[in-house]
Amino acid sequence: MENKKANIIACSAVITLIILIIVARIVLGLSKAFFLLCGAGVAVIVAVFAWLVIRRHYNRSRKVLESQLISEGRELRIEYSFLRKVAGVPTKFRYKEIEEATDNFQALLGQGASASVFKGILSDGTSVAVKRIDGEEHGEKELRSEVAAIASIQHVNLVRLLGYCCVPSGPRFLVYEFVLNGSLDCWIFPKRATPNRHDRPQRGGCLPWDLRYRVAVDVAKALAYLHHDCRSRILHLDVKPENILLDENYRAIVADFGLSKLMGKDESRVLTTIRGTRGYLAPEWLLEHGISEKSDIYSYGMVLLEMIGGRRNVSFIDDDTNGKSGRKRKFFPKIVNEKMREGKIMEVVDSRIVESGEVDEKEVNRLAYVAFWCIQERTRNRPTMAQVVEMLEGRVVVEEPPDSQMVIVDLLSNDDDDYPTADYRPKLAAFSAYGGDNHITTSSSSHSYAMSMVSGR
Incomplete structure (x- = not known):
């Protein structure tokens, strides 16, 4: 011109x-x-x-x-992009690229309280899952938390963060590798139609016992890597079936680090606000003694029990006692504990896989033993994730865990309040006085982000 x-x-x-x-x-x-x-x-x-x-x-x-x-x-950009991928450094995407990859956010994979996940395809043909975090303040905090936790870590059983996108005064986006078979909950719990899911097809079924056991080992290895092999110890703080994905070979991939926290190698515990999901929260959350990697181990143990039984640890049943109709909470770990002590562990195994006749009773007992070691109410009694891997792989003998009174587990699964009511305070005080690890002092008083958030799934 x-x-x-x-x-x-x-x-x-x-x-x-x-x-x-x-x-x-x-x-x-x-x-x-x-x-x-x-x-x-x-x-x-x-x-x-x-x-x-x-x-x-x-x-x-x-x-x-x-x-x-x-x-x-162009050659430098290609080389830089290649080096970033090799190094595992997340790429900063433009909003237009995210919009084009997801076809204007058409393929919804899952939705939570403040986040949604969409399937997309990048310009180079890579299939991705794009997590959109709504809420400016909350989105910024979760994005920083997640990027800080997994931006540079490399492990076969941890989800890969490919990139991110920040829209000024708008939602934040996290771009992950797409994992084909969805989350573990779709493969261990019986399907049920929900208003949010009935209109979109989801992968799922009944995972056979050998694959369940392998998933347990995969998740243990991933958590052991986070706790022991990273420069800073990484606490996931939201271990549950919904945050465990299965790839095309049904290998487990731990995902969703939105609630994670970094912890120095020289720190024994950190204080933070309650985060996570009811039914998987460790007792130390309520005892306010600070948390550590042992909080992840407790959540992992609860997941193991759900994998054994093919049911949620906390369920509700109709109760018509005293002529009053209502709903009563049923706590599955207590049932498993009783059957395990009686030598009848097979009675609590998922009936769908028992019928197939391919369940190894020795492995069921080993998994149950490990689970109950992990959910010991006193953190000093719980093993490390490295020890859990050795137990599951049969390299060490797994002794029968001590019987637990499970004083606090009911409080942590209570749906009425975020914190225990006055009626529960005496029980908490009694547990603490009995030895709830209050002899351990915290080495850090750093505070972290606000209350629990349910990630898109």
Whole structure:
């Protein structure tokens, strides 16, 4: 456009000068003034043509240089993108790229209280799951928490964070690798139609026992890596079936680090606000003694029990006692504990896989033993995740766990309040006095983000 404009101006100037010379010849004749004017005009015309030639040569050289720079820049971007992927560093996506990848957020995979997950395909053909976190303040906190936790970690059983996107005064987006078979809850609990899910197909079924056991080992390895092999100890703080994904080979992948917390290697415990999901919260949340990696271990143990029974640890049944109709909570771990002590552990195993006849009773007992070691109410009695891996892989003998009174588990699964009521305080006090680990002092009083959030799923 600029070249065209310059050419037009130059041609107009030359034509104007030629007309001026012709007019001068007619008016002045062959006088001295005419020759002076004619010489000046010719000089200007020559200068204009010289300027056009030089400009054309300069533009040609500039275009060649620009094409070289563009080519080199493209190669550098490709190399940089490759190095980022190799290093596991998340890419910052533009909102337009996210919108195009998800086809304007058409394929909804799951939805939670403040986040939704959509399936998408990047421009290079990579299938991804895009998590949209609504709420400016909450979204910013969760994005920072999640990126800080898993931005640079590499493990086969941990979800890969490919990138993120921040929209000013809008939602935040996290871009993950797409995991084909969805979450574990769809494979261990019987399907039931819900208003949010009946209109979109979901993968699921009944996971056979050998795959359930392998999933238990995979998750244990992932948590052991987070707790022991990272520069900073990473607490997941929301271990549950919904946050365990299954790939095309039904290998477990731990996901959703929105509630995670980093913990220094020299710290034994940290204080933070209650976060996580009822039914999986460790007793130390209520005892306010601070949390540690042992809180993840407790949640993991609760997941193991749900994998054994194919049912939720806390369920509700109709209660018509005393002529009053109502609903009563049923706590599955207590049932498993009783059957385990009686040597009748197979009675609580998921009936769907028992019928197949492919359940190894020794493995069921081992998994139950490990689960009850993990959910010991006193943190000092719980094993580390590294020890759990050794137990599950049969490298060490798993002794029968001590019988637990489960004083606090009912309080943690109570749906009435976020915190225990006055009626429960004496029980809490009694447990603490009995030895609820209050001899351990916290080495950090750092506070973290607000209350629990249910991630999109």
